[in-house]
Amino acid sequence: MELRLFSKRRTAEQFEALAAQEERRVYAVCLHMMGRREDALDCAQETMLRAFRAFDSFRRDASFATWITRIAMNVCVDALRRRRDAVSLDEIREAQGFEIRDESPGAYARLEQKERLRLLREGIQSLPPEMRQMIVLRDLQGMSYDEIAQALEMPLGTVKSRVSRAREKLADCLRQSSELFSSPSV
Amino acid sequence: MDCKEFSNLLDAFLDGTLPREEADRLETHAAACAECASRLAMLKDCRRLDEEVEAPEGFSSSWRQMIREEADMEKSTPKRRKWTSYLAAAAALVFILGGTALTRGRLPRATRPVAAESGAEERRSAAKANSAYGMMAAGAVSNVTYEDDDMDYAAEEAAEYEDAVTAAEAPMTPMPDADGGAAGGTREEKIIRSASFALKTTAYDRDLEALKALADQVGGRVESLSASGDTASGQARFASLTLRIPTQRLDEFLSGAHQIGSVTDMNEDLQDVSDTYYDIQARLDTQKEKLARLQALMKTAENVSDLVEIESAAADAQYWIDRYTSQLKGYDSRVSYSTVYASLREVKVTEMEDVSLGKRIGEGVKGSLQEGLWFLEDAVVFLAAALPWLLAAGLVTWLLCLAVRKGRKNKKTDHGKE
Numbered sequence: 029m030e031l032r033l034f035s036k037r038r039t040a041e042q043f044e045a046l047a048a049q050e051e052r053r054v055y056a057v058c059l060h061m062m063g064r065r066e067d068a069l070d071c072a073q074e075t076m077l078r079a080f081r082a083f084d085s086f087r088r089d090a091s092f093a094t095w096i097t098r099i100a101m102n103v104c105v106d107a108l109r110r111r112r113d114a115v116s117l118d119e120i121r122e123a124q125g126f127e128i129r130d131e132s133p134g135a136y137a138r139l140e141q142k143e144r145l146r147l148l149r150e151g152i153q154s155l156p157p158e159m160r161q162m163i164v165l166r167d168l169q170g171m172s173y174d175e176i177a178q179a180l181e182m183p184l185g186t187v188k189s190r191v192s193r194a195r196e197k198l199a200d201c202l203r204q205s206s207e208l209f210s211s212p213s214v
Numbered sequence: 215m216d217c218k219e220f221s222n223l224l225d226a227f228l229d230g231t232l233p234r235e236e237a238d239r240l241e242t243h244a245a246a247c248a249e250c251a252s253r254l255a256m257l258k259d260c261r262r263l264d265e266e267v268e269a270p271e272g273f274s275s276s277w278r279q280m281i282r283e284e285a286d287m288e289k290s291t292p293k294r295r296k297w298t299s300y301l302a303a304a305a306a307l308v309f310i311l312g313g314t315a316l317t318r319g320r321l322p323r324a325t326r327p328v329a330a331e332s333g334a335e336e337r338r339s340a341a342k343a344n345s346a347y348g349m350m351a352a353g354a355v356s357n358v359t360y361e362d363d364d365m366d367y368a369a370e371e372a373a374e375y376e377d378a379v380t381a382a383e384a385p386m387t388p389m390p391d392a393d394g395g396a397a398g399g400t401r402e403e404k405i406i407r408s409a410s411f412a413l414k415t416t417a418y419d420r421d422l423e424a425l426k427a428l429a430d431q432v433g434g435r436v437e438s439l440s441a442s443g444d445t446a447s448g449q450a451r452f453a454s455l456t457l458r459i460p461t462q463r464l465d466e467f468l469s470g471a472h473q474i475g476s477v478t479d480m481n482e483d484l485q486d487v488s489d490t491y492y493d494i495q496a497r498l499d500t501q502k503e504k505l506a507r508l509q510a511l512m513k514t515a516e517n518v519s520d521l522v523e524i525e526s527a528a529a530d531a532q533y534w535i536d537r538y539t540s541q542l543k544g545y546d547s548r549v550s551y552s553t554v555y556a557s558l559r560e561v562k563v564t565e566m567e568d569v570s571l572g573k574r575i576g577e578g579v580k581g582s583l584q585e586g587l588w589f590l591e592d593a594v595v596f597l598a599a600a601l602p603w604l605l606a607a608g609l610v611t612w613l614l615c616l617a618v619r620k621g622r623k624n625k626k627t628d629h630g631k632e
Contacts, residue, residue, distance in 0.1 A: 060267075073277055077277075077284065080284060168260050
C-alpha cells in the first residue's frame with residue numbers, strides 16, 4: 029500500500045507538469061465550443077479532473093495535448109447536449125424579424141476585422157456540435173488532420189470530409205451575417 | 215488556379231508548408247476571387263480568434279487545487295476497484311487452497327493398479343475394501359476361515375441336538391437308577407473341558423512349530439490349522455489352530471503355551487455332562503436287556519406273525535442300542551480329549567534409534583517441501599476438475615453483468631432524453 033501511495037503522489041505531480049502546458053489550449057477549446065465564459069470555465073475544470081482520473085490509462089508514448097483535447101471535446105459535447113439551447117442564426121434572425129437575403133460573395137472579407145471576429149464567433153456557435161468541434165480543432169487550434177483523427181478516434185477521410193462540410197456551413201452563416209451587416213435590413 | 219485547387223491548397227497555405235510559388239499563386243487567385251478571398255479571410259480569422267483567448271485568472275490555481283484534493287481523497291479512500299480486486303484475489307486463493315485441502319482424499323491418485331477404475335468407481339471400491347480391511351486389521355478371528363474345524367464344531371452341535379431328539383423319541387421304558395444301577399456306589403464324573411487362548415509373537419514360525427510340538431508332546435494332535443498374512447507385502451501373519459489335548463494333560467499344555475509366546479487372552483470352559491451320560495448309559499442297558507428278552511422270545515414264537523412282531527421289536531431295540539452307544543462314545547471322546555482353540559499373531563518389533571536435532575530438522579524441512587509439492591499437484595488437479603463448474607459460473611456471471619450494464623445504459627439514455 030505504501031508503494032502505491034508514493035506512485036499516486038508522483039502521478040499527481042506529473043499530471044500537473046503536463047497539464048500546465050496545455051491549460052490555455054484546454055480553456056480555449058472549451059470557450060470556442062461553449063461560447064460563454066462561465067460554461068467554458070466549468071468545462072475546462074471538468075476536463076482537468078477527468079483527465080487526472082484517467083491519467084493512469086494515458087499511454088506515455090502518445091501526445092498529451094491530443095489526449096487532453098479529446099477529453100475537452102467530450103466534456104463540451106456532453107455539456108452542449110445537456111444545454112440544448114443552441115439555436116442557429118437563422119432561427120435568431122427569423123425570431124427578430126430579419127429576412128435571409130441572397131448570398132453575396134465576398135461580403136465577409138469587406139467587413140472590419142473586429143466585426144468579422146464577432147461574426148465568426150457567432151457563426152461558430154451556430155454550428156451543430158459535431159461540425160463545431162471540427163472547426164475548433166482544425167481552424168482555431170491548428171491541429172493537423174492526423175491529430176484530429178487520433179483525438180476523435182475517427183478515420184482520416186471522415187475528418188477531412190467533416191472539416192470541409194463544417195467550413196462550408198460556417199461560410200454560409202458568415203455570408204448571411206455579412207450581408208446583414210454590409211447591407212442594412214429593410 | 216481555379217477555386218477547387220485553391221480550396222485544396224488552403225490548409226497547406228495556412229500551415230505555412232506551401233512552397234513560395236504556390237503560395238503566390240494562391241494569393242493571386244484570392245485577389246481575383248471574392249468567394250475564395252472570404253474563405254481565406256475566414257480561416258485566417260479563426261487562427262486569430264484562438265490567439266486572443268487567454269485563460270481567466272484563477273483558472274490555473276483552481277484546477278491544481280482540485281487535482282490535489284482529488285489525489286488526497288483517493289489516498290484516504292482506497293478505490294473501490296482495487297479493494298474488490300484484492301477481495302477477488304483473496305477469494306480465489308481461499309477457494310483453491312480450501313477446495314484442494316477438503317477434496318484431496320477424493321482426487322484421482324498418483325499411482326494405482328493398471329486398468330484401474332475411474333475416480334468415482336475407485337472411491338466406491340476403496341470404501342468397500344476399507345470396511346473389509348478394517349475388520350481384518352482389528353484381528354477379528356471370526357473372519358478367518360477354519361478348514362476342518364467347521365466339521366468338528368458341526369458334529370458337536372449335531373451331537374447335542376441328537377441328545378435332545380433322543381430324549382424326545384426314546385421309548386417310554388422304565389429306566390433304572392441314573393447312576394448306572396450301582397446301588398450305593400459313586401459314579402465317575404463326566405466333565406468336558408475346552409479352552410481358548412491367543413498368543414502374540416515376534417518369532418512367528420518358531421512359535422507355531424513350538425505350539426504343534428507341545429501338543430504332540432502331551433499326546434495331543436492338531437485337528438485344523440488356518441494361516442493368513444504375507445511378510446512380503448508387510449501384512450502381519452496370523453494362525454488359528456484347533457487342537458485335541460488329553461484332558462489329563464490339558465493344564466500341562468496350557469502352562470506350556472504360556473512359555474511359548476505372550477498370552478493376550480485365555481478362556482476355559484467346563485461342561486458337566488454326567489447326568490446326560492449316565493442317563494444314556496441307563497437307556498442303553500435297558501435296550502440291551504430288552505433285546506436279550508426278545509431274542510429269547512423269538513425261539514419260542516408259535517407262529518409267523520408273532521415271530522415277525524418280535525423281530526421288529528428286536529430291530530427297534532438294536533437301533534437304539536447302536537444310537538446310544540455312538541453317543542456315549544462321543545461323550546467319552548470329548549471327555550478324554552479337550553478341545554483347545556489357539557491363535558497366534560505375529561507382531562513386528564520397531565527398532566528405535568536416536569536421531570540428532572540436525573537430522574530431524576532436515577527431515578522436517580524435506581517433508582514439508584515434499585508435502586507442499588504434493589499439495590500444489592493436488593491443487594492443479596482440483597482446478598482442472600473444477601474447471602467445468604468455474605466456466606459455467608463465469609458464463610452466468612458475465613450474462614448477469616451484461617444485463618445490469620444494459621439496464622443502466624437504458625436508464626442513462628432515458629435520463630438524457632429527459
